[in-house]
Amino acid sequence: MTDLVVRPLVAGEEKLFESMPDPLPQLRKVGYADGLASGGYRPEHTWVALRAGRVVGRAAWVLPPGAVGEPWLERFDLDAEPETGAALLRAAHEALGGPKLYHATMPAYWRRRPQERAVVEPPMAAARLAGLVEGGERLRLSWTGEPVPATAGRYPIRPAADAAEINALVARIADPEVLTGREVALAVGGVDLATEPLSWLTGPPGDWRVALRGGEPVGLAGTAGDACYPLLAYLGLLDEDARGELLADAVRVLAEGGAREVVADVDAHRVAVVADLERTGFRRLRSRITFAPATG
Incomplete structure (x- = not known):
């Protein structure tokens, strides 16, 4: 990880965040640009991990305007080993005043599908390495x-x-x-x-x-x-x-x-x-x- 750069975004870098392909496009989610426009996402609450200028990890904490609580990690994608994701989370946690909740969202039947497991397991492993503790699982049905x-x-x-x-x-x-x-x-x-x-x-x-x-x-x-x-x-x-x-x-x-x-x-x-x-x-x-x- 000698060439790894971990840092928050600055205003105007929306395209950098979005340059990493969405690994789970089948999941409904608020687009990053839309989240910025609504005020829920903020550049200072958004971190990236880069290697040779390429985004290999990204994390976006969200807090809607007027919220009384703390930001929570809503988007966390990783195209690298869990240790890289853990380095990203640790750096962001220090800047954010400590670890925050992470809601890891995945397809409903991810355990049965190897391709989806391969996408969702590294970020969860990174969260554990960064000191977060796994809790209960909730389903959304429609x-x-x-x-x-x-x-x-x-x-x-x-x-x-x-x-x-x-x-x-x-x-x-x-x-x-x-x-x-x-x-x-x-x-x-x-x-x-x-x-x-x-x-x-x-x-x-x-x-x-x-x-x-x-x-x-x-x-x-x-x-x-x-x-x-x-x-x-x-x-x-x-x-x-x-x-x-x-x-x-x-x-x-x-x-x-x-x-x-x-x-x-x-x-x-x-x-x-x-x-x-x-x-x-x-x-x-x-x-x-x-x-x-x-x-x-």
Whole structure:
């Protein structure tokens, strides 16, 4: 690595960042130039590793304007050995005031596909060498117009009455199953979607759906049709058997409102939830593994 140069970008070097071919073009992502224009990406938060003038590693931390948290690593591509990526990360971490979260995004079935594994494993190895600790994996799924399955009607579903009813149910649901955009809500607004979703999801209470059993609420789904795209933002249950009917109802409500796509994020270890989402017509878009600074 004697000829390696690691440094941040300076204004006007967008083309240098983009000179490295996208190794995973099938993944949806905000273009670097668009991110600069919106203020989320900044040259001083963007680092490159160069050999003989060629970009062999690039990393872009993002922080939207007005965010209350710290920047997180959103783009990290490597066309070199993990040690080079680790050198890039260490230099950037020192300049940024310490290690930051890294959300490693990859195709949904990357473990089954050797070509994709060859792309995503070196940056993750570099993150470990730089002292970041691998955490949980989350899946993003998307419904794009598949027929919603018919339900047995065992659980009547109605709109939430008001914010008080939503908050009361949220307080009873210890571990919500779907929290879409949880990482962004925490970094940008300082909001934990699991405990205070109405601080982030500002639509009308009627966008929330309540599943009933014997007249009593046993499930809550928060739909957001006016966010950056339609999404199933929250799903929490007091009766797991209500999951399928509540999912189908939430998708139907969004589709009737004009949604052509609905996205949902779920922890990968929730096998039953993923299966019910797929039965409702969702398909896996991506996987995301979070690496966090070591503690202690």
